[in-house]
Amino acid sequence: MDASDGMQVVPPEGGAVRELLRVGGGVVELGAVDPRSTPGLPAVAGRGSARKAWARQQVELIGAGLGRQQEMLFAGAQAATGPQAPTSAPTSGGTELGRGRPQRVLLVLQAMDCGGKDGTIKRVAGAMNPLGLHIRSFGPPTRQERRHDFLWRIRREVPPPGYVGIFNRSHYEDVLIARVESLVPEATWRTRYDKINAFERELTDAGVRLVKVMLHISHAEQGERLLERLTDPTKYWKYNPSDLDSRARWDDYQAAYAEALSRCGTDAAPWHVVPADRKWYRDWAVAHLLRETFDELDLGYPPAGFDVAAERGRLCGD
Amino acid sequence: MDASDGMQVVPPEGGAVRELLRVGGGVVELGAVDPRSTPGLPAVAGRGSARKAWARQQVELIGAGLGRQQEMLFAGAQAATGPQAPTSAPTSGGTELGRGRPQRVLLVLQAMDCGGKDGTIKRVAGAMNPLGLHIRSFGPPTRQERRHDFLWRIRREVPPPGYVGIFNRSHYEDVLIARVESLVPEATWRTRYDKINAFERELTDAGVRLVKVMLHISHAEQGERLLERLTDPTKYWKYNPSDLDSRARWDDYQAAYAEALSRCGTDAAPWHVVPADRKWYRDWAVAHLLRETFDELDLGYPPAGFDVAAERGRLCGD
Numbered sequence: 113m114d115a116s117d118g119m120q121v122v123p124p125e126g127g128a129v130r131e132l133l134r135v136g137g138g139v140v141e142l143g144a145v146d147p148r149s150t151p152g153l154p155a156v157a158g159r160g161s162a163r164k165a166w167a168r169q170q171v172e173l174i175g176a177g178l179g180r181q182q183e184m185l186f187a188g189a190q191a192a193t194g195p196q197a198p199t200s201a202p203t204s205g206g207t208e209l210g211r212g213r214p215q216r217v218l219l220v221l222q223a224m225d226c227g228g229k230d231g232t233i234k235r236v237a238g239a240m241n242p243l244g245l246h247i248r249s250f251g252p253p254t255r256q257e258r259r260h261d262f263l264w265r266i267r268r269e270v271p272p273p274g275y276v277g278i279f280n281r282s283h284y285e286d287v288l289i290a291r292v293e294s295l296v297p298e299a300t301w302r303t304r305y306d307k308i309n310a311f312e313r314e315l316t317d318a319g320v321r322l323v324k325v326m327l328h329i330s331h332a333e334q335g336e337r338l339l340e341r342l343t344d345p346t347k348y349w350k351y352n353p354s355d356l357d358s359r360a361r362w363d364d365y366q367a368a369y370a371e372a373l374s375r376c377g378t379d380a381a382p383w384h385v386v387p388a389d390r391k392w393y394r395d396w397a398v399a400h401l402l403r404e405t406f407d408e409l410d411l412g413y414p415p416a417g418f419d420v421a422a423e424r425g426r427l428c429g430d
Numbered sequence: 431m432d433a434s435d436g437m438q439v440v441p442p443e444g445g446a447v448r449e450l451l452r453v454g455g456g457v458v459e460l461g462a463v464d465p466r467s468t469p470g471l472p473a474v475a476g477r478g479s480a481r482k483a484w485a486r487q488q489v490e491l492i493g494a495g496l497g498r499q500q501e502m503l504f505a506g507a508q509a510a511t512g513p514q515a516p517t518s519a520p521t522s523g524g525t526e527l528g529r530g531r532p533q534r535v536l537l538v539l540q541a542m543d544c545g546g547k548d549g550t551i552k553r554v555a556g557a558m559n560p561l562g563l564h565i566r567s568f569g570p571p572t573r574q575e576r577r578h579d580f581l582w583r584i585r586r587e588v589p590p591p592g593y594v595g596i597f598n599r600s601h602y603e604d605v606l607i608a609r610v611e612s613l614v615p616e617a618t619w620r621t622r623y624d625k626i627n628a629f630e631r632e633l634t635d636a637g638v639r640l641v642k643v644m645l646h647i648s649h650a651e652q653g654e655r656l657l658e659r660l661t662d663p664t665k666y667w668k669y670n671p672s673d674l675d676s677r678a679r680w681d682d683y684q685a686a687y688a689e690a691l692s693r694c695g696t697d698a699a700p701w702h703v704v705p706a707d708r709k710w711y712r713d714w715a716v717a718h719l720l721r722e723t724f725d726e727l728d729l730g731y732p733p734a735g736f737d738v739a740a741e742r743g744r745l746c747g748d
Contacts, residue, residue, distance in 0.1 A: 187668075241551075242560050245565075247560055339742070339745060345733075349505035353736050424660045427657060428657075
């Protein structure tokens, strides 16, 4: 029924996308990553515009697999904690982050304005069951949030076991915009890299698989996308005059990103820079990153936590 | 690229699904609604198994439209409250429910076990952008939740302006399971119908469009679906032995549903009973209910809240 019948997911060329796009553990030079490049895209994708159609079909195929793996992740958590346990709030007892075992995935998306965070969520998360997604957007902190430590609002939104979380912006804003726009003194944001690393260590210890992604666009591509938002009336709502103020500080933001990626790219929670001028490549790469993460979890459906034959007898005797 | 190219959404036959499936304003007789019936399904759907394929294609088509309308709903709220305003928590000032204007949609799904709530969410909400969805499941209340009024946890999860909320179970559990299983004294649950009506009135006054749906399955169909969960190891995780205890009280639950639908089916927030033994009809009907709700909102993209020419000048002068 759909055009991808008979097609298979083709692995990336040259190794896992997770390895190809990984940065950190040293100085990060964003200028050395071409936002129009397509690392790992296999030769079978073809050339020119053919690649786009190919990549879109691959994303659909990968998406179907992500949906199946997401269900297994969810099923495992339900079996571990009882049905309906993974509701909105983590319940009583122990740490805030749960009991250590049941796993979850958390995709952290960061980008300059127009970098494609929303589009990535729509394309990649759109293939999964919305019931098992925990998507949270972090805008400028509210008055209440500002009364707390910068990680307070983040901790409250860590996905429950079994869920796939997506952070549309994140705690990294607190070493990006907070730094570039001097929202807090330097002495404050300087301490945050270590705090972030400690927090993320806590998360990974509690069974959270972190997939941290910077969608990397060029200054020129940002300009074109902003112009589109100022030309197409159905896109006005996406535009904010303050976008141009941030754009004027492009180099400062790139430097802030480079330091965040360098200092917070750890073995437990590495950073990935996804070239994002080409939307089809961006989606393809993020889909593979999630796929590789799920594959590592080695998921399966949990065994019955009850006596199957006895329950069948109860059901059929009624 | 997909099989539905050239197809159009065919309107339901005999009037809006919203009218055809509406109950309330009098005694509700669930026994009079055949769970295998297909009210409103047009003759063009064909006969027998052809209808299923037709309905599935229609749901895809309707879904694409829902996605577009959802974006307009979201855009309108962003324009009204500033970009990134509709984050997780309603902010300071005024009522908890927002400023009255910006609209949102809230689908309330109730059903007996195996009634198809999860499947409906996957199929119907799956077509929308997950970024604009606010899906919440309400399981047994936690200890913290039990310390508050039964509406406390519900109020916290009302979707922010611009969002499409889905409640997977809801405050109606407090006059269903709470009544049938005597979780609270009769004197307590008896007062809740009026409280629910007052609460929902508050919601609709604040711009929330409520779409309340009971997925209506037969006792026999529930039996078959439970058996499937006890037969297919990839479905064990969906089964809970307590499901059979609820099944043993089928008539009590049906009576509790009938009273809830009768007493809380108001003009501002009517109840709809969707025959749900046939999954394809269920999805088709719920998709139309949402479509009709969106159509009433008469959505469009908001005008620019800034001087477009001036901003274009700023952008191109840089």
